[in-house]
Amino acid sequence: MELIVDIYKELKDFKLNINLNIGKETLGFLGASGSGKSMTLRCIAGLVKPDKGRIVLNGRVLFDSEKRINLPVQERNVGLLFQNYALFANLTVKENISFGLRNLPKREQEFKVKKKMEMMGLMALQDRYPRQISGGEQQRTALARTLVTEPDCLLLDEPFSALDNHIRSQLEKELLDTLADFKGAVVFVTHNLKECYRVSNKIMIIDRGKIVSYGTRDQVFIDPQTVKAARLTGCRNISRMEPVISGKIRAIDWGCDLEIKNNYIEGATHLGIREHQIKLVEESNLPNTYPCWVAQVTETPFTVILDLKLQEQAKEANDGLLQVIIPKDKYGGIKKKPFPWFAQLKPEHIFYLKDSV
Amino acid sequence: MEFDLSPLWISLKTASTATVVTIIVGIALARWMVFGRDLGKGRGKDLVDVLVILPMVLPPTVVGFILLLIFGKNGLVGQLLYQLGTTIVFSWSATVITATVVALPLMYRTTRGAFEQIDSSSIDAARVLGASDWYIFFRIILPLSLPGIGAGVILSFARALGEFGATLMLAGNIPGKTQTIPLAIFLAVESGEMNKAFLWVGIVLFISIAAILALNYWTRIQNRFNNVNKGI
Numbered sequence: 221m222e223l224i225v226d227i228y229k230e231l232k233d234f235k236l237n238i239n240l241n242i243g244k245e246t247l248g249f250l251g252a253s254g255s256g257k258s259m260t261l262r263c264i265a266g267l268v269k270p271d272k273g274r275i276v277l278n279g280r281v282l283f284d285s286e287k288r289i290n291l292p293v294q295e296r297n298v299g300l301l302f303q304n305y306a307l308f309a310n311l312t313v314k315e316n317i318s319f320g321l322r323n324l325p326k327r328e329q330e331f332k333v334k335k336k337m338e339m340m341g342l343m344a345l346q347d348r349y350p351r352q353i354s355g356g357e358q359q360r361t362a363l364a365r366t367l368v369t370e371p372d373c374l375l376l377d378e379p380f381s382a383l384d385n386h387i388r389s390q391l392e393k394e395l396l397d398t399l400a401d402f403k404g405a406v407v408f409v410t411h412n413l414k415e416c417y418r419v420s421n422k423i424m425i426i427d428r429g430k431i432v433s434y435g436t437r438d439q440v441f442i443d444p445q446t447v448k449a450a451r452l453t454g455c456r457n458i459s460r461m462e463p464v465i466s467g468k469i470r471a472i473d474w475g476c477d478l479e480i481k482n483n484y485i486e487g488a489t490h491l492g493i494r495e496h497q498i499k500l501v502e503e504s505n506l507p508n509t510y511p512c513w514v515a516q517v518t519e520t521p522f523t524v525i526l527d528l529k530l531q532e533q534a535k536e537a538n539d540g541l542l543q544v545i546i547p548k549d550k551y552g553g554i555k556k557k558p559f560p561w562f563a564q565l566k567p568e569h570i571f572y573l574k575d576s577v
Numbered sequence: 578m579e580f581d582l583s584p585l586w587i588s589l590k591t592a593s594t595a596t597v598v599t600i601i602v603g604i605a606l607a608r609w610m611v612f613g614r615d616l617g618k619g620r621g622k623d624l625v626d627v628l629v630i631l632p633m634v635l636p637p638t639v640v641g642f643i644l645l646l647i648f649g650k651n652g653l654v655g656q657l658l659y660q661l662g663t664t665i666v667f668s669w670s671a672t673v674i675t676a677t678v679v680a681l682p683l684m685y686r687t688t689r690g691a692f693e694q695i696d697s698s699s700i701d702a703a704r705v706l707g708a709s710d711w712y713i714f715f716r717i718i719l720p721l722s723l724p725g726i727g728a729g730v731i732l733s734f735a736r737a738l739g740e741f742g743a744t745l746m747l748a749g750n751i752p753g754k755t756q757t758i759p760l761a762i763f764l765a766v767e768s769g770e771m772n773k774a775f776l777w778v779g780i781v782l783f784i785s786i787a788a789i790l791a792l793n794y795w796t797r798i799q800n801r802f803n804n805v806n807k808g809i
Binding site: 300 | 696698699701702703704705706707708709712716717720721
């Protein structure tokens with residue numbers, strides 16, 4: 221059970237070059253909008269033809285530019301869930317779900333559709349039209365329509381983007397249950413970091429058609445490898461670096477020399493640290509601890525984001541180059557203290573980054 | 578007053594026949610234009626589009642003149658038909674041909690508009706679910722386009738019914754054979770038979786208003802798929 225994709229396609233703004241190999245697991249496909257995520261799914265499904273490459277699903281060759289194989293969409297047996305669900309507005313929920321089974325005998329069709337509707341809680345809605353049901357119900361219908369055809373792999377194109385926040389988490393749980401039962405590779409496209417982390421086993425991050433990071437979900441978040449991957453996984457603190465004589469590494473943009481415990485990456489040009497891993501401490505003599513001043517404070521419901529300037533007082537609000545996130549209640553205690561405060565960048569939390577792939 | 582009803586029957590027969598031809602040709606053309614593959618180097622569609630739309634913007638007399646050139650004794654099609662022992666000019670078929678040519682742009686444009694409105698991801702979804710292009714066309718595209726197609730049918734019928742200039746040039750004004758209502762009105766007014774003209778105008782008004790009401794009713798019942806707030 222595996223999906224092997226190695227494709228190249230020239231697009232208007234950039235070149236799409238994707239290479240992946242997954243088994244019965246969920247690959248989170250992360251990237252900014254317009255980075256080529258949906259295009260990759262369309263290539264796998266056969267809606268778009270890549271310029272070069274190979275796509276193999278469970279040993280079946282779907283596309284091979286050298287052997288001139290390009291299986292039509294209809295014969296690929298791939299499940300694709302569209303961002304807007306793409307339900308057929310003129311068909312009822314039940315008719316939508318049976319659409320992919322139209323060549324089966326009537327009785328078998330009825331049986332499969334009924335079973336799937338029962339499983340997904342759609343029985344009561346079977347005679348309604350798509351516009352008469354909620355966004356979450358539409359998503360379930362679309363998923364049922366795809367799953368009932370027993371596809372060899374499942375491609376999900378931002379399945380939650382059209383939904384309100386409060387029903388997202390409920391549907392996410394449902395989807396996780398459904399995916400756990402699914403016997404095949406799943407590719408899950410999203411631009412939401414947390415969603416991607418929760419749903420996936422592996423994560424691939426792409427930028428303008430190129431893979432910038434690929435690995436298990438923890439690898440990608442803890443050690444993103446490249447500047448772009450770090451940014452796309454939500455890392456806000458990235459600085460240029462240069463080695464200094466003391467054996468430490470100078471973070472040019474943060475204005476400090478640091479001790480680093482993580483493994484060096486060949487050709488590293490930048491350093492990164494996540495904003496929740498910078499600690500505000502009492503003493504100044506801990507490793508990697510520097511006096512700091514606050515340049516700007518941004519409040520969110522439960523946390524506070526501080527823009528800090530190390531070594532000297534900030535002259536203006538955008539002078540702070542190091543972002544720290546702390547819980548609000550903790551901030552209440554800290555903010556009474558006189559400057560300078562002390563910020564610690566623990567040696568094990570700083571990672572090296574490369575500028576390019 | 579002696580009142581000959583034959584223009585009414587000729588008009589209805591002509592407009593109905595023209596509408597049926599228009600529906601088939603218009604839908605086929607629109608389907609090819611929106612979902613089909615282009616001929617040659619991408620110019621085929623543009624050329625056909627211009628040719629089909631042209632009668633809508635040309636003066637009817639120009640359309641009639643061009644049709645005369647094609648179907649006349651020396652015309653390409655005219656000569657061919659002459660060899661086969663038949664002629665189009667001044668026959669009932671001529672009224673159908675002119676009505677079709679002027680009504681087709683309306684049918685084609687509205688149908689094409691309806692096809693273009695369809696969310697392309699629905700069509701992609703159907704293909705991924707294994708459906709062939711023809712199955713998708715009849716099961717998804719056509720039903721979803723019915724409001725637009727219905728509007729096109731009614732507009733085409735009304736246009737075919739009202740055709741005057743080109744009909745006069747190609748079919749002439751032969752009572753009981755090619756004389757449609759618009760021609761009958763023209764003849765009545767010209768010969769000072771105002772009562773006759775009034776009667777015909779009344780009949781045309783009645784048919785036209787009925788067509789508009791039918792159009793509104795059709796739109797209302799067909800929009801049920803797309804309108805979120807109304808039940809079935």
